[in-house]
Amino acid sequence: MELAINLIIFLLAGYWCQQGLMVYSFWNKNQPGSGFIPVIFSVILMAFTLMLILKEIRKILKNRSHETRQATVLSLSDLRPLLPVVYTLAAIVVFRFAGVVVSMFLTSFVWLLCISKVRLAKSLIISVILTLMVYLIFVMWLRIPFPRSIFGF
Structure with missing residues (x-):
């Protein structure tokens, strides 16, 4: 793999x-x-x-x-290197429909919670702070508008 x-x-x-x-x-x-x-x-x-x-x-x-030739069994640990690729593709799809801010929040939250095994409350706090900081820096301070979703937010 x-x-x-x-x-x-x-x-x-x-x-x-x-x-x-x-x-x-x-x-x-x-x-x-x-x-x-x-x-x-x-x-x-x-x-x-x-x-x-x-x-x-x-x-x-x-x-x-x-080793002697044995039947190859595909295990879940063999597919682990593909996880970031699949996750990145899913984040791109979410980005197209939900916009930058929502996509960034969901991407960081799900990654921290599921991949990094961080507790729910801590994942939520980190994701909110990260999203808020990026939004404040780029949109409010630098006045760089983010691409919006198809729903307008």
């Missing part, structure tokens, strides 16, 4: 690199273009991910040579 996730991340980093080089300008008139940062970050991410892929392949080959 980790090998598949690392391969997906490697391919996404390759896509970022391609977009930074071909679509956005990497270098324009003796100064960095808009594709400069994506290319730098994607190359770094590709290097680290490649090291993780090689490490995982070595581990698989080592385990294969030491």
Whole structure:
């Protein structure tokens, strides 16, 4: 499972690199273009991910040579690395319908409560404070409006 996730991340980093080089300008008139940062970050991410892929392949080959072939049973702990991906996709869907403020509150609250196993009262307090601080800083102080939901809030 980790090998598949690392391969997906490697391919996404390759896509970022391609977009930074071909679509956005990497270098324009003796100064960095808009594709400069994506290319730098994607190359770094590709290097680290490649090291993780090689490490995982070595581990698989080592385990294969030491163990007899057994039926592979998929357990809940094997799916744990996919949890942030699924959760992020769900947060994006909630963001489209509920807006930034509600989505931020729900995302932090559910993550603290379910993933981090923080008590209900503490999760609620932290989520309210986090959401309120972000709202006050961006909307009230900096006057940057948040995208609204389809319901207008």
